[in-house]
Amino acid sequence: MQIIEHRLHHDDGSPYSFVETPNKSGRMNPQYVVMHYTAGPSAQQAINWLGNSRAKASAHVVIGRDGEITQMVDFNTVAWHAGRSNWQGIRGLNHHSVGIELSNAGPLMRSGDEWVSWFGQQYASNEVVEAVHKNQTQMRGWHLYTPKQLYAALDLSALLIEHYGLKDVLGHDDIAPTRKTDPGPAFPMDSFRAHLFGRPDIIEDEEVFETTARLHIRSGAGSQYRPLKGSPLPANTRLSIIAEQGSWRQVEVLDEVNGLMDLEGWVHGRYIRLVS
Template sequence: MKIKSHKLFHSDGLQVKFKRSPNQSSAVINPRFLVMHYTAGSSAESSINWLINPKAKASAHIVIGRDGSIVQLVDFNRKAWHAGKSHWRGVNGLNSYSIGIELDNPGLLQGSSGNWKTAWGKPVSDNEVLEQKSSFGKIKGWHTYTELQLEVAAEVSLAIVRHYNIEEVIGHDDISPGRKNDPGAAFPMSTFQNLAAGRSSDESDNIFQTSTALNIRKGPGTEYDKFTEVSPLPKGTNLSVIESHGIWRKVDVIDVINNEMDIVGWVHGRYLS
């Protein structure tokens, strides 16, 4: 993805959908940090509608849906209202120093295993929940992000990190501890932090396994078609990495998948272990 005049564009040159939010300051910023959030809303559409409502007095630069859809609300060089009261590494008021990305996700759930629900009562299947034991022994449930959503979020983040020379990718919970929980335990923060640290994934060797069922595509990005005969690759598929492009890895699949051999394609580096 690319950034032109502080707006986000797909690699094919088409601009990402833009819905300007009135909830922003006229101040021009030079962003140093990228802050990740979850919306805690019922859908990307409802969250976007709220963030462009003047009554909200809140906004973010980007919202990413569970289906990988992207909507930009504020130019990247303008001060959005996403961080609130915040502090990080000697800096107060992160709105003036950061770009904010919101991911459609209800966040911390209510209930327990077999009976997880959102804050507004919508049931959530156990296979979409990351259970985490607190220091007091209580089990918390976090709604997981979708594979496509995280793929797109990483692409967007990498474009922002490179264009603005971002120093660090951080969570809302980092800059407002005790007040905010997002993006939560289900978000792979270390992978996103590595984008700013000059590393695009956690791997160090050339031979890997897929850590989940993983789509394999014809090019390094979600805009490229999947290999429908073999995608997704099953969890535990053995493969070797032969090329890198940002957060994407071109791989040679070692295993035979659906009677297919010599499979070469692109996968998201986050899901290799």
């Protein structure tokens, strides 16, 4: 695929399908990709809704479960996908990001052997992952993305990063963590970013990390686990990594912290960085 005048085209020069929406505003220079799920039954339903002025919402593209991409807003034009949001001091990510909607039912409730969405559709257990959202504490069911859909999103993200020099790929749940849960735990954000930015997903034992902010160290891999005695760790506390689970890292604290030595527990991997 390629981008010509801010629209997606196939390698042979033919355009991807484009469905106009009135839900857009001025020009922008994108710096990020923001991933979303549609929380709906199909890509077509999402496209119909986002193309309707009553929705007061839109995205640059919608990716179906078959991997088919439909564009709705030019990549240099503001789409309305992020809402109240902020990331590293930037407020209102609509003005700074390309929004990608992935057709997905979102969080699901158990119903006997099956799972059911908020709109009443049932899903078999092989279409669902049970997980605790990184911003929540309760286990829930989450509709899985399809491999075709994830590969399409990966290809498109790589192209956008190259074409616009984007800085990062984020989730709506990263930039609006108190309001939003999409794309949620079923989206493989860590490996996605590792593919796109070459960030290491295998970490060697000898490497020393440090905390980038005051950071809770917990008894398990999730925010539902209690902080350990000695928590929170101050910024710039040195750590070594023992194990990984999702975005969580089991660490050994190398410094004496709050009067305690040999502290060992789990921290969120986003708030540590490699120092050697």
